Amino acid sequence: MDFSPFVEAGLGDLPISRSREEIGGALAFTIIAETAVDIPAREALLDRAMGPKRRKKSSETLRRGRRPSEGLAFVARDMAGAVVGTVRLWDVAVGESEAAALLLGPLAVCPSQKSAGIGSALMRHAIAEARHLGHRAILLVGDAPYYGRFGFSTEKTGRLAMPGPYEQHRLLALELCEGTLEGAAGTLQAAGRKLKAGRTLLAA
Template sequence: MVGEESGHVPAREALLDAAMGPGRTKKSSEQIRAGRLPANGLAFSAVRPDGSLVGTVRLWNVTAGTKDGANVPALLLGPLAVSPESQGTGLGGLIMRHAIAEAARLGHAAILLVGDPEYYGRFGFSAAKTGSLSMPGPFEPRRLLALELVEAALDGADGIIAPTGRFVLEAASAMAIAA
């Protein structure tokens, strides 16, 4: 597992298109990610020894609604994708465990995602803390899942999940200023 590099972007986009289908950019979670950068240190690529991409996952800074009048910081995981020839090998699980461990190591309190409870439940994700949360568009409530990395991080969280991470343009401006 390596941190995502700019050279992985075209292969990542092709992998996501193949795995998620042509409608992937219309999903509610994509609305949250649009125009944003992944959370610092939380974009990962699984690569073969020859450098070709076989898996990807990214986590994004969001607020999980509010609690006691304050925003509840969290991460939104996704999308997770593994190349067709690597599916069923355990690579997806390895990527997930790595992403969760890194998020915890970096001090994040909770991770949200939209996905199949049957798959993500084995990593500790459930809908137990997401009943008062919603997405900025259509979503299936049973598929809105959370994992608390800090106990009770999502207790009392209520409202719409919204992006808080840096905009892509902010990063481009910062690089231009540094050059």
């Protein structure tokens, strides 16, 4: 899925399993692993932040019928317990080599919380956890000026493609292990865990 940044504030590296962020000395939000209880709030947040066309974007082809990569679905909750941010990563096979990688997205933050640093915190948390779990590369479709701060670029994606309409200059990658995407070519393919019947919301 193509997605645009919703926050601009950068934060430092975050703990892997759980993050508690303070602003001005006050606890502002917590990042934790997503659970089934969070699904309705997550879907409502995505609808508000990304609009009704979010399911028609190219990355949806790679997520449809799949579950997020194990251990790589996160939400940010404010101090009242409300879900104010979400990010998930998905297993994909990279091009002709079918090397394993992750596709990040959607990243979204409640529009009323755009300046709280939640998006940056979610990105750093997700990257740290993916590295901790031994993944070697992360791809996404997004704006290079925003995602460049996290190390994403087009340097290794010139010969890669998404399975649907997208803008080539927005296909970005971050190698967690140097050389993972060297010479990578071809179209990304869905991989990883499949959804059980009747649980489509997990892939939204």
